[in-house]
Amino acid sequence: MRSACLTLSIITVLLGQNGVGFAAETPHILLILADDMGYGDPGCYNPASKISTPHIDSLATAGMRFTDAHAAGPLCHVSRYGLLTGRYPFRAQSGAWARGPVIDQRRMTIASLLSDAGYRTAMVGKWHLGFVENGYDQPLPGGPTDRGFDTFFGIRASTDIPPYFYIRNRHAVTPPTETIAANNSKGWSPIQGAFWRAGGIAPDLKLEEVTPRFTDEAVAVIERHAARADDKRLMLYLAYPSPHTPWLPSKEFQGKSKAGMYGDFTMMVDAHIGRVLASLEKAGMADDTLVIFSSDNGPVWYDADVRRLGHDSCGVLRGMKADAWEAGHRMPFIVRWPGKVKAGSVSDQMICFTDVLATFADVVGRKLPDEAGPDEAGPDSFSFLPALLGEQPEAKPIRTYLPIASGRGMMTIRRGPWKLITGLGSGGFSQPRSVKPQPGEPPMQLYDLSKDLSETTNLYTQHPEIVKELLAQLRRIREQ
Numbered sequence: 001m002r003s004a005c006l007t008l009s010i011i012t013v014l015l016g017q018n019g020v021g022f023a024a025e026t027p028h029i030l031l032i033l034a035d036d037m038g039y040g041d042p043g044c045y046n047p048a049s050k051i052s053t054p055h056i057d058s059l060a061t062a063g064m065r066f067t068d069a070h071a072a073g074p075l076c077h078v079s080r081y082g083l084l085t086g087r088y089p090f091r092a093q094s095g096a097w098a099r100g101p102v103i104d105q106r107r108m109t110i111a112s113l114l115s116d117a118g119y120r121t122a123m124v125g126k127w128h129l130g131f132v133e134n135g136y137d138q139p140l141p142g143g144p145t146d147r148g149f150d151t152f153f154g155i156r157a158s159t160d161i162p163p164y165f166y167i168r169n170r171h172a173v174t175p176p177t178e179t180i181a182a183n184n185s186k187g188w189s190p191i192q193g194a195f196w197r198a199g200g201i202a203p204d205l206k207l208e209e210v211t212p213r214f215t216d217e218a219v220a221v222i223e224r225h226a227a228r229a230d231d232k233r234l235m236l237y238l239a240y241p242s243p244h245t246p247w248l249p250s251k252e253f254q255g256k257s258k259a260g261m262y263g264d265f266t267m268m269v270d271a272h273i274g275r276v277l278a279s280l281e282k283a284g285m286a287d288d289t290l291v292i293f294s295s296d297n298g299p300v301w302y303d304a305d306v307r308r309l310g311h312d313s314c315g316v317l318r319g320m321k322a323d324a325w326e327a328g329h330r331m332p333f334i335v336r337w338p339g340k341v342k343a344g345s346v347s348d349q350m351i352c353f354t355d356v357l358a359t360f361a362d363v364v365g366r367k368l369p370d371e372a373g374p375d376e377a378g379p380d381s382f383s384f385l386p387a388l389l390g391e392q393p394e395a396k397p398i399r400t401y402l403p404i405a406s407g408r409g410m411m412t413i414r415r416g417p418w419k420l421i422t423g424l425g426s427g428g429f430s431q432p433r434s435v436k437p438q439p440g441e442p443p444m445q446l447y448d449l450s451k452d453l454s455e456t457t458n459l460y461t462q463h464p465e466i467v468k469e470l471l472a473q474l475r476r477i478r479e480q
Contacts (some may be wrong), residue, residue: 026082026364027112027337030280031356033083034269035076035126035158035244038299040315041266042332050258050311051266052110053103055274056334059293063336064345064388071297072353074328074428075407076158077102077128079296079353080239081196082148084109084129086357086368090405090478097130097157101142108368110357111148114235117364120225123149124217125239127167128157136165136175145169149237153217159241162199166213176200180207183246192300193261195245208248215272219279226283234285238276242269245300250395259311260287262301267396290337290363292356298327300429318455322407322445324421325455329404341388349387349398350414399463403477406435413474417450418463420470446470 019082040046042053043058070084077097078089085092085107094102103109111121123144131140144152153168163176180201185193196207216239225234242265249256249264253271257263273293280286298321301313319325335341358381360367368381382399386392402414410427413420421427422444424435437443442460446467449455460467 007310025340026233027171027340028233028285029119029360029363030276030289030291031110031235031237032273032276032291032293033080033125033237033239034295035239036291036299036321037266037269037295037332038301038313038315038320039317039327039330039332040312041299044334045332046315048312050309051263051270052257053266053270055270055277056293056332058277059291059334059336060344062338062343063291063334063436064341064347066333066335066347066349066351068348068350069294069331069333070350070352070402070404071295071329071331073405073407073478074297074323076126076244076296076474077229078206078405079329080128083296083353083356084111086110086354088354088380088403088477090403090411091380094129097128099130100132101146102131103129103140103147105146107161108357109148110360111144111235113148113239113357113360113366113368114364115148115150116231117366118232119235119364120232121149121153121235121237122151122221123237123239124152124221125154125237126158127152127239128152131156131167136163136172139170140167140172141170143167143170151221154214154239155210155241158244159207160196162197163201164199164205164207165202166205172202174202174204176202179204185247189300189302192245193247195230195247205245211242211248211269211272212250212440214238214240215275218276222229222276222279222283222285226285237464239296240269240272244297259309259313260305262305262313263309263311264301290335290340292333292335294333294353295331297321297331299330314423316454319426319428319430323430324404324406324410324412324423324427324451325430325452328406328426328428335388337388342390345390348394349384349386349392350402350416351382351384351398352402352404354380355382355384355398357381359385359388401473403474410434411478413470413473413477414449415470415473417448418466418470419447419449419455420467420474421445421447422471422474 042056044057071079081089081094109211132142165176166173182198247261253268299313314327317327319327361384362385406427411422425432446460
C-alpha cells in the first residue's frame with residue numbers, strides 16, 4: 001500500500017491507541033455521492049452546462065477540483081464497492097449484490113477504518129452492495145452497520161429496482177407489502193425519465209420523496225452529532241440515489257433547467273446538497289470538515305438528447321454509463337477542506353475511488369494493514385492527500401496505472417495519457433457495444449488522452465510497444 005502517512009505525522013502523535021482524542025488537524029468527513037451525474041453536468045466542469053449547480057460549484061470555488069478522477073467502475077454497485085473497500089471491484093463478485101452481501105465481513109472499509117480511529121460513522125442513502133434477505137419482516141444483516149457504520153438509513157439499491165422500502169440499521173422500517181406498477185416517460189428512452197420497475201413497495205415510501213427524505217436524515221445526523229458533548233469526529237457517507245432514474249423533480253424545480261426533466265432533477269439534487277452544507281455551517285462544523293463530492297458513474301445520456309436539448313451531460317467525453325469510454329467512469333470529484341486544501345485549485349492527477357481508503361488512512365494517521373486489501377506487490381489504493389495539501393508536483397503521478405472493467409467486462413488500463421481498451425466498441429450501454437474486428441483491423445483501442453480526450457482516433461497499430469506494455473501490466477494486476 002502506498003501511503004503518505006509522514007505528511008501528517010502530527011496527527012499520528014496525537015491519536016491515542018484506540019483512536020480516541022483527536023489532533024486539531026483531524027477533520028470531520030462528509031462524503032457525498034451523487035448517482036448517474038455526468039462529468040458535463042456541474043457548471044464548474046462544463047461552462048456550457050444548461051443545468052445550474054451553484055452548491056456543487058461552491059465546493060470547487062472553496063476547494064480542489066480533480067479533472068482526471070475515476071469511479072472504480074462504470075456501474076452503481078462496482079463503483080461503490082471500490083469506494084468503500086479501496087479494492088478494484090473486478091477482484092470481487094460485486095454483481096452478486098442481489099443474492100447477498102458482496103463486501104466480505106473481514107475486509108476493511110472506509111467506515112471500519114475511521115471507526116477504529118475513533119470516528120462516529122453514519123451512512124444515509126443507497127447501499128447497493130447486498131444484504132442477507134430472509135424476508136423483510138426479519139433482520140437484514142450484511143449491510144452498512146455490519147461493515148463499519150454505526151448507523152444507517154437508506155434503501156437497498158436504486159429507486160428503479162424493487163422492492164422499494166426504507167431500512168434503518170438492520171431492519172425494514174416498513175416492509176414492502178404493497179405493489180407499484182412499472183412506469184416510463186414519453187419522449188425518452190425506456191431507461192430514462194420517470195422510469196421504474198414494477199414490484200413491491202412499502203406504504204410509507206413515495207419515490208418522489210426519497211431524495212428529500214435522505215437530506216432530512218443527513219441533516220439530522222449532523223445536528224445530533226453537534227449536540228453531543230464529546231470530542232468524537234463524524235464521518236457521514238451520504239449516497240443519494242439521484243439523479244439516477246426515476247427523474248422526479250419536485251414542483252419547485254420543474255421546468256427550471258434547460259435540460260429537460262433530467263436537468264430539473266439535477267438542479268434539485270444540487271439544492272439538497274446545499275441544504276446539507278448549510279447544516280454544517282449551522283452546526284459550526286463547516287470549517288472543520290473535509291467534504292468530498294463525486295458521482296458513482298456516468299449518465300444515461302444519448303446523442304439524441306444532446307441534439308434535442310443542447311446539453312451534453314458527458315461534456316467532451318465519449319460514451320455514457322457502463323462504457324469503457326471515458327464518460328462511463330471519469331467523474332466530477334471535488335474536495336473542500338478549509339485551511340488545508342487551497343481554494344479554487346485544480347488537480348490533473350489521475351485518481352480512483354479506490355484511493356479514498358488510503359487517503360482517509362493518511363488523514364487520520366493510520367497505516368493500513370496488508371489484510372485491508374492489496375499488498376505491497378499490487379496496491380489498489382494510493383493516497384492523494386499529498387495532492388490535496390499541495391505537496392505532490394503534478395509531474396509526479398499519484399498512481400502509475402489504473403485498470404477498470406466496463407459494464408460488459410471489457411477491460412481498460414491507463415498509464416499517463418495512454419489508455420488501452422481490450423476490445424472494440426463501448427463495452428457498455430453505448431452502441432456499438434461490441435465490434436468484431438475485420439481482417440487487418442486492430443482488435444483493441446488505444447488512445448492518447450492528452451491529445452484526444454474524446455477518444456476519436458485509435459492509435460493501436462501505431463504504438464505496438466505501448467500496447468504490449470499495458471497488456472502486460474493489466475495481466476500482472478489482474479493476477480495478483
